[in-house]
Amino acid sequence: MEVAKMANQSIKVYPVGNGDTSLISLSGNQHMMIDCKIDNDAPTNKDKFDVKKDLVANLPKDSEGRHHLDVFILTHPDNDHCAGFKDTFFCDDPANYDKDAKERNAIIIDELWFSNTLFDRFTDPLSDAAKNFKKEAKRRKDLFKNSPEKAKLPGNRIILIDFKDECKDDGFESIIVEPGTSTNIFNKVEKTDFSLFIHGPFKTPTDDSQPRNETSVIMQLRFGSANDEMAALAFFAGDADYNRFQRLLDERDDESIQWDLLLAPHHCSWTYFNMTPYEDFPEPQDSAIEFLQRQRGAGMIVASSKEIIDDDDNPPHYAAKQEYIGQIDEDDFYSTGDDPLTPLVFEAGNNGFSKKDYIAKANLVSAVSGVTEKAKTYG
Template sequence: MADSKIKYYPVDNGDMSLILLQDDTSILVDCNIRQSSIGSNDSKIYDVKKDLLYSIKKRDSNPFVDVFVLTHGDCDHCRGFKSNFYQGDPTKYSAEDRKENKILIDEMWFSPMIAEEHTNDDEDAYQQEAERRIELHRKKSADRDKTGNRIKIIGYDGNKDYKDIDHLRATPGTVVDEFNGKKQTTFSVFIHAPFKEHLASAEKDKNSTSIVFQARFKNASYDSKYACLAMFGGDSDHYSWEIILEKTKRYKNDKKEQALDWDIFLAPHHCSWSFFNDRPQADNPEPKANSLEVLDYKRTGGKIIASCKKILDEKPNPPHYEAKEEYVKKLDKAADFLNTAVYPKESELKPIEFTVTSGGPTLSPTSKVGSAIGSAGGLGAASTVVKQG
């Protein structure tokens, strides 16, 4: 059985990550497939669609992902969805769809916030496909639980009501271990957000209502400790993380579930200052104590991924150079901060890829950066994040 992997794609200021489990189950978190990248020969523009097609499985020659998680509907998190992913009845997937390499989605994860804020065609397409699947459940269609029709609702409702299908819902504080109809024994997800407070707010903001979750990997079902804990937060801001911190500690899930611990932390909103305080940074230069405390849950040798442009001390931003400086302060060394626009090689972009090993998440050879990290490594060894005991 293969080791689990996590890929963070270089997509400029945007997010696109792929989780591959031991049994080849694929979980895509957001997409930012720019048309200019498809078939590009420019080494500084990575063809993420080509890599995705290579990485995922096919069923009857048709490419598919087991789960697609859209953290929120901003364009840089769902760009290319409409043209690159199949929408509609999966039994009607055609030869033309196959020719265009349309990717089937067996199970969608859907936040009710997407139903209330429509700002781009890709978000609308995701919403319409989600509503198609929801309608199958409301009508109790015999096809509602088949691959290509599955859906999971993440978080609470705002103005739109999905209470009649609560059995499909996972709320903050929930552990999910079933993906695309299959229960996993070495992988689970702890749902952190979005919260009822944000969805009910009169001033809803997509960023603050992002799906936030912790991906939890074990190497074997009988392991008592996690080999890797990876945090995904979309564009969540410091307000969201304040609630995450408070609620996780209140219900003692910081201890019972290790729900705040991390080996890999995807910097929210493309290394924006909004994780640390309000913007503009010049008017709010002090990072919030809650945000700093979240970073203190780093396990030995933890790494931070900045999915964004090359970080320079200049405008426009994000990325914010000051945010990078704050992140680096919390790491064992500066080399543990990885920017998708620079690593592994600025002149020839590739995904930053981790393999989950018994010693923790290890940077794959094509993404290897620097020497070993963590006290158990030793200089010149494989670059491994060493988990705590």
């Protein structure tokens, strides 16, 4: 029987040094961004990739000619996951979109996703970028509470990744996606070929939790085909350390922690493998290796980091890279630091992901050149 071709869906990981900025392109010309580290000086700095220019070239416009992003998800409020948020996106009611916003190509986020837990349990001082994000999130929460009809409009929508039985505001339960569940509704559109399984943050921290990173939103991205709703699986976990992955192994079913493509946590830091410094204990925890072995066949791992060299930096950590490539083919490990002027693009297919060449387009969605997909060895 002939297998139906999947809609063009992809993951683009931007080269931003040690930081995360990923654009997920879905069917129906929908787009989702997970985290951002966007430098304002990129347009005039020949050594940096201009993320915002690429976004403006790829994102669709609304009926008023304003670029818009369907969904933005913040995994946690470290500066290297939200830098440039206010300068890139429009942080106000779209009704107030003015000449200045138009001139700077401010992008409207139709639906903002984040977790109250990120800020309730994140005890470190917030960067200016994190404060800007929190202010915009509060604006949308206040609007949902006080002007619910206006809060339904694109540019004002919000989804909370939290627990309904801990919700302090009446009515907010309707916009909560709970960790431990999946959803296929994004920006009011019910998808038949994409869903998210939200794993974290976990409801309660453990004694070994880090105050900065234990609240990271952890998620499995499920790209589907006509025959398989989990044809290609990607895993994003912010800066989660190996303790969070131990909890995944202990508390989640096997299907929800499988992966074909993994964004290496914390920019290829050693903390994924062990919280004890490498110099003191250069052995990975069993849970870190066990999770990596949940890859389905030929797995791909991506480090969103500066160039990985054999030095004392952490992140990225050279020994961490060696542990990763010990679990996959070395050619299937990618780092954005290898070419800091070119995004990495992975297209979802019927058999996992395939690496594609990035081709910049002025006004069209980035084209990708054909590469044979890797065959799965499962299912």
